[in-house]
Amino acid sequence: MIEIKKICKSFSGKPVLDNADMVINDGETFSVIGPSGCGKSTLLKCIVRLIKPDSGDILVDGQNIVHIEDEFELAKLRKNFGYLFQGGALFDSLTVMENVTFGLKYLTEIPRREYPRIAREKLALVGLEKAEDLKPAELSGGMKKRAALARAIAAEPKYIFYDEPTTGLDPITSDMIMELISDMAAKLKITSIIVTHDIRLAFTISTRIAMLDKGNFSVSGTPEELRNSSDPTVKKFTEDALCSGAPAHRRGPDGKNGRKAE
Amino acid sequence: MKHYFLEGAGRRATALAENLGAVALMIKSMVVWLFKARPEVREIVRQSVRIGVDSLAVTILTSFFTGMVLALQMGYTSKNLFNEPLYIGTMVAFSLVKELAPVLTSIVIAGRVGAAVTAEIGTMKVTEQIDALYTLGTNPARYLLIPRYAAFILTIPLLTIFADFTGIFGGFLVSTIKFHVPNSVYWNDIFTFMQIKNFMHGFLKTFAFAGMIATVSCYKGLTCEAGAEGVGKATTEAVVLSMVLVMVLDYFISAMLVAVGII
Numbered sequence: 001m002i003e004i005k006k007i008c009k010s011f012s013g014k015p016v017l018d019n020a021d022m023v024i025n026d027g028e029t030f031s032v033i034g035p036s037g038c039g040k041s042t043l044l045k046c047i048v049r050l051i052k053p054d055s056g057d058i059l060v061d062g063q064n065i066v067h068i069e070d071e072f073e074l075a076k077l078r079k080n081f082g083y084l085f086q087g088g089a090l091f092d093s094l095t096v097m098e099n100v101t102f103g104l105k106y107l108t109e110i111p112r113r114e115y116p117r118i119a120r121e122k123l124a125l126v127g128l129e130k131a132e133d134l135k136p137a138e139l140s141g142g143m144k145k146r147a148a149l150a151r152a153i154a155a156e157p158k159y160i161f162y163d164e165p166t167t168g169l170d171p172i173t174s175d176m177i178m179e180l181i182s183d184m185a186a187k188l189k190i191t192s193i194i195v196t197h198d199i200r201l202a203f204t205i206s207t208r209i210a211m212l213d214k215g216n217f218s219v220s221g222t223p224e225e226l227r228n229s230s231d232p233t234v235k236k237f238t239e240d241a242l243c244s245g246a247p248a249h250r251r252g253p254d255g256k257n258g259r260k261a262e
Numbered sequence: 263m264k265h266y267f268l269e270g271a272g273r274r275a276t277a278l279a280e281n282l283g284a285v286a287l288m289i290k291s292m293v294v295w296l297f298k299a300r301p302e303v304r305e306i307v308r309q310s311v312r313i314g315v316d317s318l319a320v321t322i323l324t325s326f327f328t329g330m331v332l333a334l335q336m337g338y339t340s341k342n343l344f345n346e347p348l349y350i351g352t353m354v355a356f357s358l359v360k361e362l363a364p365v366l367t368s369i370v371i372a373g374r375v376g377a378a379v380t381a382e383i384g385t386m387k388v389t390e391q392i393d394a395l396y397t398l399g400t401n402p403a404r405y406l407l408i409p410r411y412a413a414f415i416l417t418i419p420l421l422t423i424f425a426d427f428t429g430i431f432g433g434f435l436v437s438t439i440k441f442h443v444p445n446s447v448y449w450n451d452i453f454t455f456m457q458i459k460n461f462m463h464g465f466l467k468t469f470a471f472a473g474m475i476a477t478v479s480c481y482k483g484l485t486c487e488a489g490a491e492g493v494g495k496a497t498t499e500a501v502v503l504s505m506v507l508v509m510v511l512d513y514f515i516s517a518m519l520v521a522v523g524i525i
Binding site: 045048050071072074075078079081082083085086087089090091092093102103105106107151152155 | 291294295298382385386389390391393394396397398399400401
């Protein structure tokens with residue numbers, strides 16, 4: 001379980017997170033929605049301690065991670081986390097196989113001879129069986145995301161963080177990534193935390209959605225609850241996003257998302 | 263007017279202090295990881311090949327022609343002054359071994375590899391690959407900095423030795439072909455006067471140059487601003503700063519070595 005307690009973070013005096021409070025339960029597929037620049041990615045980076053919050057506490061399975069300063073302690077803590085970066089963040093100089101096995105050396109005690117087997121297994125999960133010898137520059141946008149996802153799950157983390165997983169992808173590839181996220185959650189029993197402004201993604205795969213607005217969580221609930229929310233910010237955001245973001249073929253007869261949350 | 267000058271000077275002094283502090287923290291982080299974790303031998307080898315082996319040809323070419331031009335200039339100068347080419351070997355060897363080989367090799371490496379290191383680390387930073395290192399259980403000090411520092415410190419002194427030999431050989435060719443100086447005279451001019459400490463004077467400096475080039479190129483990469491423009495700017499700054507600092511360090515280290523008797 002991840003408990004976020006009154007987290008504040010400012011950059012150059014400008015508050016990005018302002019007393020954000022939230023609890024993410026084990027096994028959830030939890031989406032954080034909100035407009036660009038509202039602090040969604042900052043929140044994720046605070047949870048994995050890529051950024052240190054100015055104040056507040058973040059408890060991961062009861063352990064407060066905000067005050068850990070030792071890099072070794074943080075490295076141990078990160079064994080629990082997988083992180084899918086917005087652009088994939090694959091290492092350019094390494095092949096897909098090397099990228100996927102990269103974290104195994106640092107995060108696990110698995111013998112090196114097992115690496116190729118694990119990598120192939122994870123690449124098969126994301127449908128990239130034949131790409132193991134390719135370099136990131138040779139992959140398409142969707143393949144990069146899938147390879148990055150294979151890397152994120154290679155060490156079998158307990159929590160996986162997705163930073164804008166469908167941004168920059170075409171609708172078909174977006175669908176594929178959505179299905180992958182659902183599959184990962186179902187097959188690997190991973191707690192998924194997704195930050196996105198893709199409202200369609202959030203409504204399709206989340207078990208719970210929270211809206212980050214002006215630095216804190218304004219509303220949270222199931223996709224159905226958010227869809228029927230009377231909160232004007234949520235209403236405006238979801239309607240605007242659905243009308244402008246979702247391709248016509250995915251919208252229901254009412255102009256909203258045609259797919260139901262799982 | 264005075265007010266603006268003071269404000270500008272204050273701002274620059276603050277920025278300099280901040281940068282020096284950040285460099286100190288970067289080095290501290292490396293030292294900590296150096297003792298706490300096993301070194302990335304594969305990365306050290308990979309970087310050494312990239313910095314050393316791949317730079318060998320350009321280093322040899324540079325020093326070869328430097329040796330040749332030194333012999334040419336010394337030959338004509340001594341012919342004008344004394345009517346015959348004297349001490350070409352001595353002049354070429356001392357100039358190369360003590361100054362030109364270490365400085366030129368370092369400048370070539372700063373331009374060729376320092377720039378590439380800054381661009382690579384800078385690109386990794388703006389594409390979140392540095393953040394990815396943290397999430398995968400390592401960090402830039404361990405995976406990026408230590409191997410690059412080790413590679414610079416291992417290869418620049420070795421390349422300098424190659425540069426010494428090829429430069430002296432270049433001088434030998436000009437001396438014997440152009441000025442018809444006998445082989446034995448050329449080599450005798452070198453070995454009569456050259457001592458180990460003369461060689462050490464140039465060789466020891468290369469360690470300082472290597473450490474400085476590694477520091478500048480890695481630091482500029484890690485602190486580069488977002489976007490292609492940021493990476494380009496950081497790369498240019500790294501090359502210019504490295505080259506200037508090679509010259510500045512050269513004077514002070516030479517003075518220090520002379521003071522301790524390594525002349």
